[in-house]
Amino acid sequence: MFGLDKKDASLLLIVAVLVAFAPFFLNPFPEGSGWAQFNAGYPDLMQRFVIFGIFAIGFNILFGLTGYLSFGHAAFLGVGSYAAVWMFKLLSMNVIPAIALAVITAGAFALIIGYVSLRRSGIYFSILTLAFAQMSFALAYSVLTPITGGETGLQLALDDPRIFGGAATEGNIPVPGFFGLEMRDSAQLVLGNWVFTFNVGYYFAAIIMLLSFYLSIRIFRSPFGMMLRAVKSNQQRLNYTGLNPRPYTLAAFVISGMYAGLAGGLMASMDPLAGAERMFWTASGEVVLMTILGGVGTLIGPVLGAGMIKYMENIISKINSDILHSWFAFLPDGLEDLVVTLIYPFIGKGWHLTLGIVFMLVVIFLPGGLVQGGQKLAGLFGRKKAQEPKNATTEPAE
Amino acid sequence: MDAIILQILNGLDKGSAYALIALGLTLIFGTLGVVNFAHGALFMIGAFCAVTLSRLLSLSHKVEVPGATDFLGNPQMRDVPYIYDIFGESLGASIIDWAVPLSILFAIPVMILIGVIMERGLIKHFYKRPHADQILVTFGLAIVLQEIIKYYYGANPIPTPAPAAFVGSFDFGALIGFEAGQIIYPYWRLVYFAFAALIIGAVFAFLQFTTFGMVVRAGMADRETVGLLGINIDKRFTIMFGLAAAVAGLAGVMYTPINSPNYHMGMDFLVLSFVVVVVGGMGSLPGAVLAGFLLGILESFASMREVIAIIPGINQVIIYLVAIIILLTRPRGLMGRKGVMED
Numbered sequence: 131m132f133g134l135d136k137k138d139a140s141l142l143l144i145v146a147v148l149v150a151f152a153p154f155f156l157n158p159f160p161e162g163s164g165w166a167q168f169n170a171g172y173p174d175l176m177q178r179f180v181i182f183g184i185f186a187i188g189f190n191i192l193f194g195l196t197g198y199l200s201f202g203h204a205a206f207l208g209v210g211s212y213a214a215v216w217m218f219k220l221l222s223m224n225v226i227p228a229i230a231l232a233v234i235t236a237g238a239f240a241l242i243i244g245y246v247s248l249r250r251s252g253i254y255f256s257i258l259t260l261a262f263a264q265m266s267f268a269l270a271y272s273v274l275t276p277i278t279g280g281e282t283g284l285q286l287a288l289d290d291p292r293i294f295g296g297a298a299t300e301g302n303i304p305v306p307g308f309f310g311l312e313m314r315d316s317a318q319l320v321l322g323n324w325v326f327t328f329n330v331g332y333y334f335a336a337i338i339m340l341l342s343f344y345l346s347i348r349i350f351r352s353p354f355g356m357m358l359r360a361v362k363s364n365q366q367r368l369n370y371t372g373l374n375p376r377p378y379t380l381a382a383f384v385i386s387g388m389y390a391g392l393a394g395g396l397m398a399s400m401d402p403l404a405g406a407e408r409m410f411w412t413a414s415g416e417v418v419l420m421t422i423l424g425g426v427g428t429l430i431g432p433v434l435g436a437g438m439i440k441y442m443e444n445i446i447s448k449i450n451s452d453i454l455h456s457w458f459a460f461l462p463d464g465l466e467d468l469v470v471t472l473i474y475p476f477i478g479k480g481w482h483l484t485l486g487i488v489f490m491l492v493v494i495f496l497p498g499g500l501v502q503g504g505q506k507l508a509g510l511f512g513r514k515k516a517q518e519p520k521n522a523t524t525e526p527a528e
Numbered sequence: 529m530d531a532i533i534l535q536i537l538n539g540l541d542k543g544s545a546y547a548l549i550a551l552g553l554t555l556i557f558g559t560l561g562v563v564n565f566a567h568g569a570l571f572m573i574g575a576f577c578a579v580t581l582s583r584l585l586s587l588s589h590k591v592e593v594p595g596a597t598d599f600l601g602n603p604q605m606r607d608v609p610y611i612y613d614i615f616g617e618s619l620g621a622s623i624i625d626w627a628v629p630l631s632i633l634f635a636i637p638v639m640i641l642i643g644v645i646m647e648r649g650l651i652k653h654f655y656k657r658p659h660a661d662q663i664l665v666t667f668g669l670a671i672v673l674q675e676i677i678k679y680y681y682g683a684n685p686i687p688t689p690a691p692a693a694f695v696g697s698f699d700f701g702a703l704i705g706f707e708a709g710q711i712i713y714p715y716w717r718l719v720y721f722a723f724a725a726l727i728i729g730a731v732f733a734f735l736q737f738t739t740f741g742m743v744v745r746a747g748m749a750d751r752e753t754v755g756l757l758g759i760n761i762d763k764r765f766t767i768m769f770g771l772a773a774a775v776a777g778l779a780g781v782m783y784t785p786i787n788s789p790n791y792h793m794g795m796d797f798l799v800l801s802f803v804v805v806v807v808g809g810m811g812s813l814p815g816a817v818l819a820g821f822l823l824g825i826l827e828s829f830a831s832m833r834e835v836i837a838i839i840p841g842i843n844q845v846i847i848y849l850v851a852i853i854i855l856l857t858r859p860r861g862l863m864g865r866k867g868v869m870e871d
Contacts (some may be wrong), residue, residue, distance in 0.1 A: 199660045250855055253563055253659050257806050258855055261848040264799060268848075273841030411799060415667060422664055475679050483679070486671030493665045494653070 138347050141429065145343060149336045152176055153326045160323030164456070167448060170441055173316055173329035178440045180332070180339040181396045186420040186432030187339075187346050188389020192382050193418075194427035195355060197362035201256045201414050202243070202263025206236040206387040208270065208409030210394025212277070215284045215404045222294035223304045225313065225334070229395040236391020237384050244383035248376060251365070263411055270406040283405030306399045308334055313400055331400045338396065339433075342389060347429055349385070358382050390417075419489055425499030434500050442481050449477040530710045535828045537700065541717040541786070543824020544724030548779035549801040550808060550816035551728060552772035558748045558811040559765045562651055563659050565666035568798025569673040570773045573642065574780025575789035576677055577635035579686050582627035585611055626691045628784055635777045643773025647766050670794065678791040690716045690785035716785050723782050727775060728817055734771075735813075744768055748811075803851040809864025819862055823847050 132139065148155065157171030170176070189203055210232035217228035247258040270278040278284055286303050295304060305312045313331035320326075349355050360368050361375045368375050398404055407413070416439065424435025454470045454477070461469060476484045496503050549571055556564045588609040596604040612620035623630070650669065654662045689695065694715040702710075735741035747754045747761040754761045780789070787793065804823055808815030829835065831843035842849075854861060 197660065199663065246852065246856065250859060253663070253810075254806065254855060254859070256660075256663065257802050258852065260799060261803055261851050265845045265848040268844035269841055272844050412795065418664070418667075480675060480679055482671060483675035486668050486675060490665055490668035490672065493661060493668060494650075497661065 132344065134347060134351070138351065138429075142340075142344060142347060145430065145433070146340055149180065149340060152179070152336070153328055153332075157324060157326055161325050162323065167453070168445055170445060171327065173314075173327055173332050175440065175444050176329065176332045177335055177396075177400050178444075179437045180335045181393050181400070182417075182420065182436035182440055183433040184335075184339050184342050184396065185390055185393035185417050186424065186436040187342055188386040188393070189417045190386075190421050190426060190428075190432040191346055191349060191358075191389065192386035193421060194432075195350070195358035195362060196379050196382050198248070198251065198379060198383070199256045199418070200247075200259040200383075200386075201411060201418070202259035202261075202266075203386070203390050203417050204411070204413035205243070205263035205266045205409045206240055206390035207394040207397070207413070208266065208404065208406065209239050210236040210391030211398040211404035211408060212270075212284055212394075213391070214395040214398035215286070215402055216277075218286060218292075218306060218398070218402050219290040220292060222292060223306050224294075225306050225308050225395075225399040228306070228399060229338075229392065232395025232398070233388050233391045236394065237388040239391075240384045240387025241380070244380050244387065248379050248383060260411055260414070263409060263414055267406055267409040267411070270409060278406060279404075280406070283403050285403045306402055335396050335400070338392065342392065343429075343433070350429060354378070354381070419485070421499075423489060423492055423499055425501030426497075428498070428501040431499050431501040438500070439485065442485060446477055446484065447479065447481040451478070530706055531832065533700075534711050534713070535832055536825055537711070537713050537717070539825030539828035540721045540821065541824075542827060543821035544721050545779055545783055545797065545820075546801055546804045546824050547817045547820025548724050548727060549776055549797055550804040550820045551731060551813060552776040552779075553801055553805050554808070554811060554813050554816040555731075555768055555772040555775070557805070558813065559744065559768045560647070560651065560655065562654065563662050563666070564651070565663050565798065566646070566670040566673060567666075567772075567776055567801065568794030568796075569670040570639065570642070570776040570794070571780040571783075571797055572677065572789065572791065572794030573673065574635050574639060574777025575688075575784050575793060576681060576780075577638055577777060578628050578631035578688055578781045578784045579681065579789060581631040581634045582624070582688055585609065585624050585627050585630075587611075628688060628690055628781065631781045632778060635781045636774050639774040639777030640770035642777075643770035644766055646773070647769040651769070670798070674791050674794065681791065683791060685788035685790040687788045688784040690719075694719055694785075720782050720786065724779070727778060731771070731775065732813070740764065740767075800847060803847055807851050807854045807861055809861025812861065812863040815861055815863030822862075823850065826850060 132142070134142065153171045153176065155171075156176065157169045159165035159169055170179075185203075185207060189200070192203075193199055213235040214225075214228040214232040217231045221227050243259065243262045247255055247262065250258060271280060274280075288301070288303055305314055307313060308330070311330050311334075313334065314329070315331075316327050316329040318325060318327050357373075357375075357378045360373075361379055365375050394404075394408070397408075417436075420435035420439050421432045422435070423438060424433065425431025451470060451474055454473060455466065458466045458469050474480070476487075492499055496506075498505075549567060552570070553564060553567050556562055556567070586609050588607040590605040591608045593604045593606045598604050609620060609624060611623055614620070615623060646669070650665065651662075654665055696715060697712045698715050698718060700711045700713045700718075735745055743754065743759055743761070744764050747759075747764065751761055780794075783789075800823075804819045805816055807823060808817070808819030826846055827843065830846040835842060858864075
């Protein structure tokens, strides 16, 4: 199906079904119940799941296949956002030209940076990309203020000289849309105590995510993908075979930069503003975390990692000590306080600590990330395999 | 002319911080071959050693002020640090005043301990894994250390002043024949530079003139052969890791009066220090120091108003720009050794 073998096609299908019914899956708890805060099925968060999923899928094409660890990928995401917002300002509020320009700009940017950075490998490559990204961040923050909006970021204004739609002096700032469908439109379905929200922006981003996921499967299974893996396993041998690895790695770098630009463009489409902080190097670190956490070099891993980190960021960070106390209210008072004190540093504002610890554990014990963990579990409990098809159908790239 | 000297001075103190951190990074890289992304966090922990000590020293209890009452008629209370009770008021007050320099004594054992624990507990298991894994695990560790500090000390910068004797500025120009008031420079920054020079000198002397240092240098050149001679090189390298942590920590301790410590100060310095190490040449100690000072000075020259007028924004990117040019033209860095990280 679609030029995929059976395994990959079923993986794609499963992901498609999960993504399509995500508003249901992510809202398992009824409104008003104590567990409702664990619901992730609201548009803002679901959009972030798929957008960062795209970002991580793209990063995985570079790091997972070629082994080149870029610490500056957020720069492409930032460039994509700026390009998209400028398109909204100057051309029209339709998201298609905005996203197209975001991808193209990010790709061109990646071509320049990649051309220079890929002359070195290993740690030097990481530091070169880091340097480029920090440079872009510093420039966007200071000198390029007319283009980037500097500290306040780039925003839409009422009097933007838009070609289609035109400048207005009154009324509201228009909303990005897709041929009449506004990105922030939502439909709600109320079933008893459950409220499910179906958001246009989410489904738009989700379809693009599925397309990019499909493309990444094709890349993984193509001769080109094989070539990239050869770069990872032994570049010297590749050289001796008479093949020049540089064009292949550069192509991978540009493709993953374009993925990042796509994610940036989508981000701007959901919420039309762009800021320099999206390019800061910790943002680049975040996509590294996502990819490693989910499983580098696997197909589904980066998406899982992105989902997990965004879920933690938005849900775990909201738990406060009152909620903890209510959970452990069944314990005797002294014990309750003790348990709450023990857990408290890891939740709420401390969710980064949990993230750091989980990340370290994954790097130390599970270099293949969550996917490898799932496979190990599936191996331990043979029968469990059938229940976890999502994990069982993926294989690490190596 | 005075502007140039002022910029050189400015560059020296920033350069000293870069040089100290880069020196530690290079010590770790040269001995253990590990790329330590948590080094910035060590710098930050050093700074918080100073915060901790100054808080410990000013722990106080309430004492009644004889004869004075507040508006409700209760006896008025006054905070008296415990240290006054031990050393008397005047000595106690000056001990609190000198908390930052005193923290050096406190930070050295703490940092060595943290370094050794880090090496034995975590880094040891990563020698055989690829550099990417080392980067990732130390990056994770940096996040964890940073969050622990944030949990205990909060997210806001904590002002930690220098001793009163070093507050204020020093008329450096008058010393070298300029008119008074031409080149004025804060005392503490000069102290920082002198301190950095001292530490760097001490590390080099330690490596150059002691038997221990000789063995370590031999181990850096050829670890296997040193091991075959029956020397437990791993143990010495562990100590070197502790030492590198202490160097980073001391850099952090002395930096607190210049910049109030906050939990992410390490990350801000880390990126620049890595750039410094790469410019200096991976694994080259003199290279790291040289590049640290060089980039510090370059950065302060680039932030001169005249330079910015010609190339706007150059002060923000000069270090990265230099790094990119160096990496592409002299991949080994300024003083890199042959065969180090040349994959």
